[in-house]
Amino acid sequence: MAIAFSALDRQLTRDIRQLHDYLWDPTWNGHESKLQTSLVKGARSLDTFLHAGGRLRKNAESLAKPWNRERQGSSLFELLDDAVGLTAATELVRTGKYREAVMRAQAVVESTSIGVCSDAGHFEIVEEWEARKIDFHTYTGRMAAVLESKLIPQATQFRRVLNAVHNFGSEWDGSASKDEQRLAARSAVENGAWCVSRSVGIRTLLGTPPKVSEKDFGVILNLIVNRL
Known part of the structure; x- marks a missing residue:
C-alpha cells in the first residue's frame, strides 16, 4: 500500500474499532469528542484520497453531528468500515x-x-455463527431463508456472493499462479462491493435503510472499485 494511505488506513481502522465499541459495548469508556474529531478527520482524508468530491466527507460529517448513539446508529460505522476496508483491498491488489x-x-x-x-x-x-456453533455457509443459509420469508428479492444470490467472497479468504490457494491470484482478489473486492450495495437495498426493503442514501453509497463504491 502507498505510504500515505497505509497511515490513513491504520488510524481510521483503529477509530472505527473504537466507534464499534462505543456503539455496542456498554463498558466502553473512551473519549467521545476525540473519537468524533478523529473519525471526521479520517473521513475527510479518505474522501480526498478517493477523489469523492465531498460525498463521503459530507455524509460522515452529517452522521457525526450532533454526536450521540441514537443519531448515527450503525450508519457511520458501516459507511467508514466499508469504505476503508474496500479501499485498502484495492490498494493491496495494486501492490500484489x-x-x-x-x-x-x-x-x-x-x-x-x-x-x-x-x-x-x-x-x-x-x-x-460468532460463537462458532454454525459455519458461515449455514449462517448465510439461515439468513437467506429469513429474507425470503420476508419476500426480499435476490436473497439467495446475496447469500451465494457472500459465500464466494468468504471462500476466497477461508480457502485461499497460495499455490495458484500470480495471475490467478490477482483475478481472485479482484473478484473478491468487486463482489464485496456488490454485497454492500445489495445490503443497502435489502435493508431499505426491510424498512431500516441506512442513513447514507443508496445513490451516495453507489457512487462511493464505484469510485473504490474503479481503482482496480
Missing part, C-alpha cells in the same frame, strides 16, 4: 498483496451480513 486484499474484502462482507441479519430481526443467527 492478493491474499491480504481478499482478507479485507472478506471482513467487509462478514460485517455487512451482520447488519442485514440484525435489521431482519434475527441477530441470534449472528450470535450462533
Whole structure:
C-alpha cells in the first residue's frame, strides 16, 4: 500500500474499532469528542484520497453531528468500515498483496451480513455463527431463508456472493499462479462491493435503510472499485 494511505488506513481502522465499541459495548469508556474529531478527520482524508468530491466527507460529517448513539446508529460505522476496508483491498491488489486484499474484502462482507441479519430481526443467527456453533455457509443459509420469508428479492444470490467472497479468504490457494491470484482478489473486492450495495437495498426493503442514501453509497463504491 502507498505510504500515505497505509497511515490513513491504520488510524481510521483503529477509530472505527473504537466507534464499534462505543456503539455496542456498554463498558466502553473512551473519549467521545476525540473519537468524533478523529473519525471526521479520517473521513475527510479518505474522501480526498478517493477523489469523492465531498460525498463521503459530507455524509460522515452529517452522521457525526450532533454526536450521540441514537443519531448515527450503525450508519457511520458501516459507511467508514466499508469504505476503508474496500479501499485498502484495492490498494493491496495494486501492490500484489492478493491474499491480504481478499482478507479485507472478506471482513467487509462478514460485517455487512451482520447488519442485514440484525435489521431482519434475527441477530441470534449472528450470535450462533460468532460463537462458532454454525459455519458461515449455514449462517448465510439461515439468513437467506429469513429474507425470503420476508419476500426480499435476490436473497439467495446475496447469500451465494457472500459465500464466494468468504471462500476466497477461508480457502485461499497460495499455490495458484500470480495471475490467478490477482483475478481472485479482484473478484473478491468487486463482489464485496456488490454485497454492500445489495445490503443497502435489502435493508431499505426491510424498512431500516441506512442513513447514507443508496445513490451516495453507489457512487462511493464505484469510485473504490474503479481503482482496480
